Amino acid sequence: MVEARSLQERLPDNWRRVLTTRAAIVLVLLVALLSVATAVFNIGTNAVGGPLVEYVPDAVQSAAAFTGALTGFMMVGSALALRRGLRTGWWATLLLLPLTAAQGLLQSSPYSFPLIVLSIVSIPVLLLTRKRFTKPLSLSTTQIAAGASLVGVQVYGTIGGYALREDFDGINSILDAFYFTLITSSTVGYGDVTPNTGSTEAMLFTMSVLVLGVASFGIAIGALVGPAIQDRISKTLGKMNESQLQLLDQHILVLGYGELTEPIVDELADSNREFVVVTDDREAATMLGERDILVVTGDPSDEGPLDRAKIDRATAILVATNNDAEDALAILTARQLAPSTRIVAGATDRENVKKLERAGADTVISPSMLGGHLLVRSALGNDESDLIDRILERD
Numbered sequence: 001m002v003e004a005r006s007l008q009e010r011l012p013d014n015w016r017r018v019l020t021t022r023a024a025i026v027l028v029l030l031v032a033l034l035s036v037a038t039a040v041f042n043i044g045t046n047a048v049g050g051p052l053v054e055y056v057p058d059a060v061q062s063a064a065a066f067t068g069a070l071t072g073f074m075m076v077g078s079a080l081a082l083r084r085g086l087r088t089g090w091w092a093t094l095l096l097l098p099l100t101a102a103q104g105l106l107q108s109s110p111y112s113f114p115l116i117v118l119s120i121v122s123i124p125v126l127l128l129t130r131k132r133f134t135k136p137l138s139l140s141t142t143q144i145a146a147g148a149s150l151v152g153v154q155v156y157g158t159i160g161g162y163a164l165r166e167d168f169d170g171i172n173s174i175l176d177a178f179y180f181t182l183i184t185s186s187t188v189g190y191g192d193v194t195p196n197t198g199s200t201e202a203m204l205f206t207m208s209v210l211v212l213g214v215a216s217f218g219i220a221i222g223a224l225v226g227p228a229i230q231d232r233i234s235k236t237l238g239k240m241n242e243s244q245l246q247l248l249d250q251h252i253l254v255l256g257y258g259e260l261t262e263p264i265v266d267e268l269a270d271s272n273r274e275f276v277v278v279t280d281d282r283e284a285a286t287m288l289g290e291r292d293i294l295v296v297t298g299d300p301s302d303e304g305p306l307d308r309a310k311i312d313r314a315t316a317i318l319v320a321t322n323n324d325a326e327d328a329l330a331i332l333t334a335r336q337l338a339p340s341t342r343i344v345a346g347a348t349d350r351e352n353v354k355k356l357e358r359a360g361a362d363t364v365i366s367p368s369m370l371g372g373h374l375l376v377r378s379a380l381g382n383d384e385s386d387l388i389d390r391i392l393e394r395d
Contacts, residue, residue, distance in 0.1 A: 031122055
């Protein structure tokens with residue numbers, strides 16, 4: 001019983017939320033991997049024996065196998081979106097799960113049964129965790145433009161290739177035109193679809209698709225991969241990644257970092273309470289990150305870092321650095337963003353206690369006044385001696 005109670009005390013307050021969220025993500029990722037594995041296996045073995053084998057044409061079974069692999073890769077992307085807490089990832093997964101189950105049925109293979117079962121089981125789990133994935137998809141202007149240019153080039157090449165199909169060897173349908181555009185813009189160029197050498201219009205069109213396609217692919221890759229690289233660098237510098245930020249709930253927020261903040265962080269770390277430090281000191285952020293302490297690197301008096309640290313979900317806010325003026329600005333911003341959240345501040349100078357209270361702090365403690373009070377009480381043999389001993393043991 002004692003061990004069970006101790007384990008429960010070490011768990012964060014929102015452990016049920018974290019567990020169910022991660023379970024949903026893991027299930028979706030398993031469905032994705034199983035979809036790819038099942039499709040590849042069915043393509044390689046041509047195994048049949050499902051309940052619909054007599055009713056599904058061979059062409060449909062083969063198509064279901066190939067599209068199953070594609071759907072699996074798409075679900076890997078949706079699982080990554082779920083990990084970041086994106087609402088679009090939740091909707092995409094909800095649409096893809098029935099599709100993977102249907103593809104498993106159409107493959108008419110006994111090896112598709114696990115995929116069907118796991119896809120169906122994952123749907124209610126995803127529905128139960130609907131409120132866990134609320135972050136909107138935020139795309140920059142560059143990312144939107146990159147995606148639009150990539151799609152635009154494919155549409156341009158497909159329509160133009162089909163319109164000029166008489167001047168091309170190998171283009172007979174709209175699918176052939178899309179195939180030509182894709183392999184040309186991606187610089188694969190198998191050589192099976194080529195413009196007639198006698199058609200200047202077809203050759204100029206091919207060159208335009210090649211130039212525009214290469215440019216659009218390059219811009220799209222840079223716009224999509226760049227933020228991922230930046231996120232990795234941010235994590236190395238002590239910043240929190242998006243998935244950690246989305247899971248924050250009922251946590252304590254520590255604004256700023258200094259000599260007064262160090263014992264606060266130590267006390268919170270020993271209490272096993274979930275907390276986040278917001279500081280613009282990169283060295284301190286790196287040091288805290290090495291201790292596995294959650295950090296958001298940014299000015300604690302700015303709204304952006306506080307919003308990223310989910311100040312609206314925090315149960316309490318602590319502000320105690322060596323600069324009362326900076327603390328006052330942080331308190332003003334925090335009070336504006338979280339009007340009902342309790343804010344406790346530490347004043348380096350006794351004269352600034354009232355000022356910090358007017359800034360919005362609910363409670364302001366002066367370490368010098370508190371220290372003097374405790375020392376006198378301890379010298380007189382009062383009850384605070386245990387607290388003094390605890391502080392001295394920590395030092």
